[in-house]
Amino acid sequence: MAEESITRDAPAPPARRDDRPLVKRMATHRRTQKAAPYLSTIGLFVLWEGIVRLFDVPTYILPTPSESFVAVWEYRDAIWMHAAQTLYTTLAGFAIAVVFGVLLGALVGSSRAIYDAVNPLLIGFNSIPKVAVVPILVMWFGIGSVPAILTAFLISFFPIVVNVATGLATLEPELRDVLRSLGATRRDILVKVGFPRALPYFFASLKVAITLAFVGSVLAETVASNLGVGYLMMSASSKFNMPLVFAGLMVIAAMGIAMYEVCNRIERRSTKWAHRGDQ
Amino acid sequence: MSGFIELDRVRLRYQEGDELALEQTSLEVAEGEFVAVVGPSGCGKSSLMKLVTGLLPPSEGNITVAGQDVSGPISIVGMAFQASTLLPWRTTLQNVMLPLEIVQPHRSQLRRHRAAYEEKARALLAEVGLSGFEDKYPWELSGGMQQRANLCRALIHEPKLLMLDEPFGALDAFTREELWDTLQALWMQHGFTVILVTHDLREAVYLADTVYVMSKRPGRILERRHNPLPRPRTQETSFTSQFVDLVHELRDKIKDVRAADG
Numbered sequence: 386m387a388e389e390s391i392t393r394d395a396p397a398p399p400a401r402r403d404d405r406p407l408v409k410r411m412a413t414h415r416r417t418q419k420a421a422p423y424l425s426t427i428g429l430f431v432l433w434e435g436i437v438r439l440f441d442v443p444t445y446i447l448p449t450p451s452e453s454f455v456a457v458w459e460y461r462d463a464i465w466m467h468a469a470q471t472l473y474t475t476l477a478g479f480a481i482a483v484v485f486g487v488l489l490g491a492l493v494g495s496s497r498a499i500y501d502a503v504n505p506l507l508i509g510f511n512s513i514p515k516v517a518v519v520p521i522l523v524m525w526f527g528i529g530s531v532p533a534i535l536t537a538f539l540i541s542f543f544p545i546v547v548n549v550a551t552g553l554a555t556l557e558p559e560l561r562d563v564l565r566s567l568g569a570t571r572r573d574i575l576v577k578v579g580f581p582r583a584l585p586y587f588f589a590s591l592k593v594a595i596t597l598a599f600v601g602s603v604l605a606e607t608v609a610s611n612l613g614v615g616y617l618m619m620s621a622s623s624k625f626n627m628p629l630v631f632a633g634l635m636v637i638a639a640m641g642i643a644m645y646e647v648c649n650r651i652e653r654r655s656t657k658w659a660h661r662g663d664q
Numbered sequence: 665m666s667g668f669i670e671l672d673r674v675r676l677r678y679q680e681g682d683e684l685a686l687e688q689t690s691l692e693v694a695e696g697e698f699v700a701v702v703g704p705s706g707c708g709k710s711s712l713m714k715l716v717t718g719l720l721p722p723s724e725g726n727i728t729v730a731g732q733d734v735s736g737p738i739s740i741v742g743m744a745f746q747a748s749t750l751l752p753w754r755t756t757l758q759n760v761m762l763p764l765e766i767v768q769p770h771r772s773q774l775r776r777h778r779a780a781y782e783e784k785a786r787a788l789l790a791e792v793g794l795s796g797f798e799d800k801y802p803w804e805l806s807g808g809m810q811q812r813a814n815l816c817r818a819l820i821h822e823p824k825l826l827m828l829d830e831p832f833g834a835l836d837a838f839t840r841e842e843l844w845d846t847l848q849a850l851w852m853q854h855g856f857t858v859i860l861v862t863h864d865l866r867e868a869v870y871l872a873d874t875v876y877v878m879s880k881r882p883g884r885i886l887e888r889r890h891n892p893l894p895r896p897r898t899q900e901t902s903f904t905s906q907f908v909d910l911v912h913e914l915r916d917k918i919k920d921v922r923a924a925d926g
């Protein structure tokens with residue numbers, strides 16, 4: 386389960402024959418690697434623009450990216466306000482998920498009995514589509530930020546729990562024997578080995594959790610809010626303003642990528658030893 | 665009996681209904697003795713280690729170490745396994761000092777006497793030829809160096825008993841033989857008691873005062889062989905006829921054990 390959420394770097398593309406000195410080749414290689422995501426994004430937009438124009442797709446079905454960018458600029462004040470709201474609910478939900486996820490993960494990962502007791506509940510809970518939960522949250526808390534925060538939290542804590550628990554539970558038996566023979570208590574083992582070991586798992590799960598948190602908050606906003614990018618898109622689509630809907634999508638994607646990158650940076654910095662060899 | 669380690673008719677069954685893992689095992693080790701245990705795979709050598717260190721209670725029989733009944737983990741022991749299990753987020757020095765953060769009385773003195781303890785760890789690392797590598801991470805060390813550091817970690821809290829479960833099994837032949845000398849030197853210097861589990865009969869004869877041969881599962885001690893070769897043993901020793909004969913005798917014995925039915 387943990388494996389899926391631990392992202393690995395993509396393998397380097399196969400080297401072509403090249404007679405330049407190795408250092409130079411490596412520098413070029415690195416530059417291409419840096420540029421790759423930008424190139425692919427631009428490529429996607431160009432392709433999209435071309436297809437829409439070529440087949441003359443009407444704007445109310447699929448606007449071109451350029452129309453969407455124009456909409457971003459045109460509605461920048463509204464988008465700014467709604468995006469700030471979405472970022473706020475997402476980060477709030479994510480923060481709760483981190484605290485709760487670490488605590489529950491530590492509990493589940495450090496005791497077999499708790500694991501057995503809690504695991505089916507967790508899996509069952511995670512299988513519930515969170516769309517179904519939003520109306521309940523609205524009944525309890527009304528329209529506004531709270532359902533969005535809670536949905537973001539509910540949808541994003543699961544990978545954190547699973548990863549922290551896995552990191553704690555997968556202790557080599559030999560190492561456990563060495564420590565136990567020294568008279569280490571369970572708490573010693575947890576502090577000296579469990580938590581440091583679980584750290585890379587934890588940071589890897591943050592990357593997954595933050596993108597899920599966006600899904601949750603936007604989902605709740607479309608149903609139960611009059612603020613946020615989700616709400617903005619709903620109201621735009623009811624007015625058949627498709628460029629604005631797509632502008633909203635792009636803003637969410639951009640925020641998702643930015644937050645993912647932040648988590649990625651934090652991960653790389655705090656657990657260097659887990660990335661040994663692939664600098 | 666009055667050995668440092670005594671096993672008195674010990675039996676071990678992992679689960680109700682399972683075949684015995686150890687059958688009627690009796691054993692006596694003197695303080696400071698170097699013992700090797702050899703036997704076919706699955707005969708219960710690792711189980712024996714767990715019993716002696718108190719990680720596992722025997723199903724029947726008695727175990728005493730240093731005059732005390734073993735009823736739980738005993739902290740006068742240091743252990744090392746085939747996998748070095750060094751922690752990748754700690755430097756070599758920090759890895760070696762790990763037991764000091766756990767075992768009393770070091771645990772409560774560590775903060776106050778940090779410098780002295782660090783000095784001791786450095787000295788131990790120097791003894792196994794690892795000076796200059798204190799601040800490297802384990803994954804920056806070769807397999808042989810990792811096992812040297814692993815030995816240091818097992819010895820830093822000055823245990824009276826060192827338990828080694830195939831510690832050199834994953835190393836190439838040259839590195840392994842270098843480590844025999846390292847281990848022998850440590851043992852001669854510090855005088856702890858050693859129980860070494862190994863598959864390598866030359867290793868057993870090179871290092872041990874006494875070699876025990878175990879039967880197939882359910883494991884029993886079939887033979888206790890005294891090894892009188894003088895110390896320190898060197899590469900030269902391993903070419904003497906006495907050495908070679910002993911290895912051959914043990915090999916024949918193991919062959920018989922493996923061939924025997926039941």
Ligand SMILES: Nc1ncnc2c1ncn2[C@@H]1O[C@H](COP(=O)(O)OP(=O)(O)OP(=O)(O)O)[C@@H](O)[C@H]1O
Binds near residue numbers: 685707709
């Ligand atoms: N935790 C366990 N639960 C049940 N059976 C076990 C357990 N550990 C070991 N056994 C069984 O007990 C027997 C002895 O195992 P042990 O690991 O002590 O053998 P060994 O002599 O160390 O083998 P090897 O040389 O391959 O390391 C084996 O047949 C094994 O299947």
Ligand SMILES: [Mg+2]
Binds near residue numbers: 711829
């Ligand atoms: Mg074994």
